Amino acid sequence: MKKFSLIISLLFLSIGLLGCQKSGNEEGLDKEISKSAEKITDKPTIIGEIVQIEGKRFLVENKIEKLPDGRPDAIWFSTDDIEFLKVGLTVSVWTTKIEESYPAQAVAEKIEINE
Template identity: 35%
Template sequence: MLIIAFIILLSLIGCGTKKDHLSLGSSSDFNDKPGIEGYVVAKEKGRILVVDPVPQDFSKTGGVSEFYNAIWFSNVLSDIKVGEKVQVWFDEVAESYPGQSKAKKIKVLKNNTLSGTDLTEAEAIQKALDQVHKKSTSVEVKAVKKVSYDPSTDLWRIQIKQGEETFNIEVSDVID
């Protein structure tokens, strides 16, 4: 009987300390580099979705050739806007896609307002994301790949990847 009680106790201890639902890639020390740097591509219910614009290539191991790290973060300030580029420090991430985590620290990177433009980079990205949302019925994560401004045409050119589809969006540099 004592042996059975010991085995049950050992099993319970093992179950209580295992963290199957967590993955690496966190940044718990604020002096470290952020866990992710990317664009805020969605915002809902007090959370933001941050997607790294630099893809990872997993094709050599049988995965996809263009994987964009994406994490939903809770514990965010309400003034963070879709389109802004941010750095986020965090601890643990739930293994889902997109991942889910609680932000420990968020730094909004300088919002580029180019000389002679009416829109900021973030505002142009937000308009481009809105256009993709209207064109696509897909629920897959959107990744901002490229952002540029052409002063000769007064257009922002933004490339957004969603699933297998790439959207090349032009946004007029006009404040609505």
């Protein structure tokens, strides 16, 4: 009887462990999502005005689109190419990762000055 109980227990344990594994399709989907999140898209992360510069970072506010609570969408971007930026310039900025806070924070991966 003990052997039968042991066999049944091992059978249920192995079935439980197999059920917790990801299938090959799910693993591929996870990889595809993480790859697509790291690509720079054609559309900029934000288009707005530089309202503040501190050290090697600058704050961009979208003057058109507002957040649901009425505040302007704003992101602090860090970059080594700060010397050509000035307060008041309208810029388009691309990034792949944003730390969500207010204002949000990110590394500028591409910057275009709009006229």
